[in-house]
Amino acid sequence: MTSRKRSIIAVTGSAGKTTTKEMIASVLGVRWRIVKTQSNWNQPRATARSAKRIKPYHRAAVLEYGMLRNGQIRAHCKALQPTIGVITNVGTAHIGNVGNRVEGIAKAKSELIRYMKPSGLLVLNADDRNSRLLAYRNFKGRLVKVGIRNRADYRAHGITAGRRGVRFRVKLDGKDEAFAIPCLGEHNVYNALNAIAVTHRLGFKAGEIRKGLARYPVPYRRLVRTELPRAITLIDDTFSSNPTATKAALDVLAQAGRSRTYAVVGHMKDLGRYSAKGHKDVGAYAARKKVSRLYAIGKHARYIVHGARAAGLPAGRIRLFQTREGLHRALIADIKPGAAILVKGTHLLKLERTVAFLKKRLSAKIK
Template identity: 50%
Template sequence: MPGILGNKRPIIAVTGSAGKTTTKEMVAAILSARNKIFKSVRNKNTWVNTRAYKKQINASHRAVVLEYGMLRAGQIKKHCQMIQPNIGVVTNVGTAHIGNFGGSIRGIARAKSELIQHMRPRGVLFLNADDVNSRMLLTKGFKGRIFKVGINNPAQFKAFHIREEGNGVSFDLKLRGQVHTFHVPLPGRHNVYNALFAIAIAHCLGYPVSAMQRGLRRFARPQRRLSTFRGRDGIVIIDDTFSANPNAVRAAIDVLQQNKGPKIAVLGAMLEMGKYHVRGHKGVGRYIAKKGIDYLFTFGKNAALIGKGAVEAGFPAAKVIHCNTREVLHRKLLQKIQANSSILVKGSHKVKMNLTAAFLRKRFARQKSN
């Protein structure tokens, strides 16, 4: 496999506060078009999973694509001790699990930097040029090559002419002096970054543009990550219930805003926020107040703070509906949903907002013809 690593087998590790699984799957979709690869299973990304993967990888795998998750400091280092990557990706540095870091973004950046410190010293690192918090990553002692992806700031892989389409997002990118168009079957500008990482890795490994385009088009989106269901009466349900943190919720709100018709956000609490939970939840509310959302439903104790933040920022109090039981949530939702409504459902995994998404899908399923 020609490219920046020469004849060495690519061992690719993806970490970051958001976009890990999607980026990993996009990389795997491209690389698997030409070679047998090993990739981590779904979102099974703990260091214990990585230890198990080490026993499953063999000489027939021409590339390895892994997702390195963490809850606390020291866990990314453990991943690298199990399987040391020669290609590293830090998608971004955000607020996921910030409660385990004393409410400190710098603490999260330091923990994510364990990938940089413990991967192959002369490997290849990919970073997000537009993510302000990624500037806190500890890259000073890294002796390998660093490439950046971006949309706004200077980067070796910079997307432009981004356009939202009905079934995803398309963008242009210049490679080797030529402009190429790529399409990702996932909505949201934030998914352009995930695709850019996949393209950048494939490019550096010597893959042709056609393989990148084909791989991204056949990429299978992870479940419950901006999964769109179109039901009767023009109802659109966006199921993004796998996890939630402030950055991810804002990105999902941006996707909801792109839809036509009445827009309803149904948000559960964001967990593992620690001391940051008031600031994090209220910040999401303030963001919603600027986005033209028609109704905001919140579910669970801490989620009420989202509504408070929204009202403080000028969102109509009458259009904020907080519910403490799922039965009440579902009943009040049905009272507000009208034809052509778009409904985003999101919350932390343990809040089980997927039950609400499933309820809505069943309720607005298209009638089968006889």
């Protein structure tokens, strides 16, 4: 990029916002001074505060534009108009606040397209079916797509998942380039592709992108893997939750390489009339992943149980809890050496306490 104009990069979507933001910021930080959203403070007031932090020497701002209801992304754009917009995907997070329909989510996310700079750059997910509902067809700027399965401007292949991260390849400037990200889950390749698309269009070379992705800070309590004694793997994904993210976490659990898999799944908020279906879908997905044990906890967790049973997971492998104390007793009684344990739920359930409990108890000698 030869211009010294500042780039305002906005990231929204039903899942992957914080990770995508951190990846973009890490790459840009290889040679630029930037501002980014602190933690996941992604409501319009936070964007207004971020705008005040921008100084003349900053080349870019990388911000999450979070959304709980209609009009909020427009408010973000009013506080700071993006020149680059990224919509990671269109899922069901907060669907109860926008008419209980995926179309409502797409309409709310489309506010980014409508209110960003008309001549800017828009990055969309070619593999996300619901992203077709976004109002991008009359966008006058540059549209690029990322993907793995479908045709895209930035397409990953040769994906290899390991215990500490994922490796993949992308063609840039006519050359097949290798990249690695220090986080779990093939779904995070999409977040990396978003970062590659944005930074490559801003003039960053493959080596700079590779360096930035390799050292990006993995967000707190998002698929953080800890190895415990007796070949036990603990996966902490307790910061937030929605059906799309929970299914991705179950994929990571299935790929953990352990003989037994235990899934602790909490209820998901803001799903409205979609709540029963969303929770049942998650339970059914856990059954398809053949988890050894499924522990559901929270207000709407009974629907997770219903979905798992209907999908064929034996009732003896499913437990429903209303308290963390009961959950903890069951986990300690059930967990055997060689297991992988996923703890997934909204931060309102405080399941990070379950993670802390398991780390303490499972680090002691297992009888």
